[in-house]
Amino acid sequence: MNAAVFQGPDPAVRHAWNDLVQRIVEAQQAYYGNDAPILSDAAYDSLMGELIDLERAHPGLRTPDSPTQRVGAPKMTDFASFTHPSQMLSLDNVFSPTELADWMHRTQAALGGEPVNWLCELKIDGLAVNLVYRDGRLVTGATRGDGRVGEDITPNVRTIRDLPGVLTADPAPREIEVRGEVFFPTAAFGDLNASLVADKKAPFANPRNAAAGSLRQKNPAITATRPLHMLVHGIGVHNEAGTMIRQSQTYELLGSWGLPTATTFRVLNSVGAVLDFVAYHGEHRHDLAHDIDGIVVKVDDLAAQQRLGNTSRAPRWAIAYKYPPEEVNTKLLGIEVGVGRTGRVTPFAVMEPVLVAGSTVARATLHNPTEVARKGVLIGDTVVIRKAGDVIPEVLGPVVGLRDGTEHAFVMPGHCPSCGAELRPEKESDKDIRCPNARSCPDQLVERLVGLAARDGLDIEVLGEKGARALLSSKVLDNEAGLFDLTADDLVEADLIRRQLTDESGDEEKFQYVFTRAAKKSDPPEMVREGRVLSVNGAKLLANLETAKTQPLWRVINSLSIRHVGPVAARALAGALGSMAVIREASVEELARIEGVGEIIAEAIVEWFAEPWHRDIVERWAQAGVRMADAPPQTEARPQTLAGLTFVVTGTLEGFTRDDAKDAIVVRGGRAAGSVSRKTDYVVVGAGAGSKATKAAELGVPVIDEEAFRRLLESGPSGVESVSGPDR
């Protein structure tokens, strides 16, 4: 089981938070919803104070849901109220595997210790809705409200395309309440906000708010334009279930009547299997069409459910395992721009640092000015940010209700923040804005050096951003052309490095010891310049550069920062043409014909080599001894067993590093791609394979293990059967 799934604040703290939130929400509902306060104002304020303090100590708890993040009172409803035929219950929560296991043991004991079948489902992060069907016809759709009385939103619910107006049940039940969750697909969320902003309307903070906002429109015609979906997960009053023994059977029945039921539920019979289900979906929660915030575990047997009964707010036969929150609110302090290695100028959000999904987030890319506008965020906004596990943090949207009028829109600067050149899109239709000064823009140079030193470049471990800046601002290096000519003599130009950096940053300490240090008596005098000598890092840089010269051709190609040319295209080029000299002389047509290259990349390559200072980089690297050909051309030496096939390798293989596996594919005529699509022929899975394997299963792409991969390398696709997907 993956321990990372269970990170987050201490369960005891989460419980305390949950408790406070529940008491505050109940008090709000009583006060505003029922006109019957259950707390004095002072008691209410003191609860709120406690919550604020707790969130200050544990900022990860400050989710968009928290009462501290909502404006004032809940709105009085515009809709008629609807008394649910039977109460809509909520769920109790657990936050750790231990708590879940304890709950399961307790529940089993309460049922006399007999083995229990556990119905495990995804906890959809949407809006709870109650549907009433009478004689098979949908008569009411209502929000949960306080569980007893909700809002009647029937006309809006009727616009949800998943929902049958008439059940295909024969005979139809006289009356049945069907409960479920309405959600807004995560993939459609960005487009919705963009169109709202374009219409000068307020954007939503996250997909759940989008679901709630879309469903609670006064005008159902607007709801009808929103791609809402529903999945049902239970029934209320009914006069049907006499024949039903298990809850999982009710889903089959509801499904057979035409209602949308989830396909992801499982009936499991051990604590271990349930915990595996929890861990699996914790890792794969982003592979779904909708957000989930946990797993719901239910006792499947309906008679056992009855024996356990309910508390005043939740059933004793079900529990929600809540995943750590991945969304929190924070302040958008500013929007700055950065320059990338191909000159792309990218706005990024600078935020009040906040803990989310186990790490502190203070920055997030906003991609381009169009994307900033699409999201509808203003500088000074409270924004919802999401950090999904290891995934890069993302600004979802603004909390419009918390605006106070001081917020202002971002304006893209007209000039490069690094070199001052005038910024422009390369083509009129481009969304990306670029700094055209590729040759000498300092930020572009630094990014290019850092990029070529990366693991899938020439793997020069000690050359990070600090080192790149030191080399450039000391003028030891003008650009990447001279990188492989660097000598110890150059590097110990320490005085230069120090002076330049002091001038530039005013922070001598920060850079002084990047590649040099003060000389000691024991240092060989021939290595000492003005009291300075190569540091450990300086020596490592020279050693790294020597090793880098022997890297295979595709890495050299990948290190040239040619637009659109990443590791996949670089491998394809090296595999097909074998040497830099051939690539350099090739025409657009010749390049475009290579599997995995195509017209756009081919044009970018020819354009790149047309630039004299680019050719100079290649020439100087070659003179310095950087490998410029893969000899002998491996494509000829190997039988082309994988010709025309596209592979994706994911997870850890035992007998290959990821790069070895890709090399093995390319030299046999295949293509090694980075992501799974319908065009993928095989996905090779190793240990710890994640979302790519799931995607393959979804798209019906064959998934093979290492052994099958070896056979395939040997003799091609004949005789290789795919193995099953991630459930194996």
Ligand code: IVH
């Ligand atoms: S069962 C009596 N199953 O989560 C049992 N609820 O935090 C009631 N939810 O009020 C709920 N997915 O709106 C159940 N698969 C699922 C669910 C689910 C989402 C919602 C539901 C509930 C809330 C409790």
